Amino acid sequence: MDKLILVPLTMKHPLKQHIEEIITLTEKEFEFILSHFETIHKRKHQYLLQEGEIADKEFWIVKGCLKSYFIDEAGKEHILQFGMENWWVSDYESFVKQSRSKINIDCIEDCELLYITLENREKLTTEMHKMERFWAKKSKFGRIALQNRILSLLKNSSKERYELLLEQYPKLFQRVPKKLIAAYLGVSRETLSRLNS
């Protein structure tokens, strides 16, 4: 029972809008791109990827909120990335190297997702050089974001990291329990709780 998104003819598909932030597309080109994707719905607490699996899909979040994370030997959860509308999510390492994933991805809210398989992604990049450029640019910006997160982990105190996150993604705090924010920042939830007082 797939729900369908009803998109008025005058309204751009959100993925088209997203891709056009980087490259320009004709309507025909976008339809061709979209034909390589599938829609999937997932409910809260359902997995997109589990530790040990090999990531063969990359997801684009139409609606919803999710987390990619892992559980350490002590049972503690560490969040690598949150995902919300217009974000791409996968285990990048597993997807690129076709290795077993060290992380889990699951839904914090009911999610509507578009996904592209590795196979279709490769097809699409060879069929359409524009999309290779799109993904190359995305990859570059992804890398820059990771680099800045490392800088922040080294430089900023947990309070500063908390405030920076609040500033950058205020919406996150209304959608995600604070213990997950703590797991992202790398502090215990008690410590995070004390930062407010």
Add this chain to the structure above:
Amino acid sequence: MDKLILVPLTMKHPLKQHIEEIITLTEKEFEFILSHFETIHKRKHQYLLQEGEIADKEFWIVKGCLKSYFIDEAGKEHILQFGMENWWVSDYESFVKQSRSKINIDCIEDCELLYITLENREKLTTEMHKMERFWAKKSKFGRIALQNRILSLLKNSSKERYELLLEQYPKLFQRVPKKLIAAYLGVSRETLSRLNS
């Protein structure tokens, strides 16, 4: 007074060897690639890039050791990356976005470097699609390395991070003062010193 590297005819240029880990090259192709690079020598304590500058070069380390780092408001040094033989170094963010760099890169030892300007890099990628693939792959692996560093910063204690680094780059400990290792791991040098006892 440029020193020259004398490479016997039977011996591959180290950069050729490096690139051939990912793509195959004829001798002619490599010469073409190399013609886009320049050699430069830097002495210990000399900068390749300073905060506020715009990175217009990417360096490949033939010989030597360097660090990319920044100094925070409290005057503390934080090391983003060490570089040794066969590593690529630049401020990726500044290079890609042509924005002012937040970091410094300078030499821990006398260094022999090859560099390619942004201009030549773009020329080379359009002239030779193989090299676009090479750099795309390098970029992917670079991103994976950053992701794993974040995982390690979240998951591992400073002692564990120390031991993992020692395991992965034992040579680093003979070339780099321990206070720099501490600045890379994100702990004070006193704490690092106590990890041994």
Add this chain to the structure above:
DNA sequence: AGGATGTTAGGACAATTGTCACTATAAATT
């Protein structure tokens, strides 16, 4: 509606880490 589960805050204490001070040695510079 009601029980189960998940979330948040806070106290008390322990463990870790940072800071400051001092010392000793090694390396670089003149």
Add this chain to the structure above:
DNA sequence: AATTTATAGTGACAATTGTCCTAACATCCT
């Protein structure tokens, strides 16, 4: 050779953070 400068270890103390605990709500599910 002598003098700076850089590096490394250690003790004492403070600050931060983690762990364990309880309690109060909120949310979810049937």
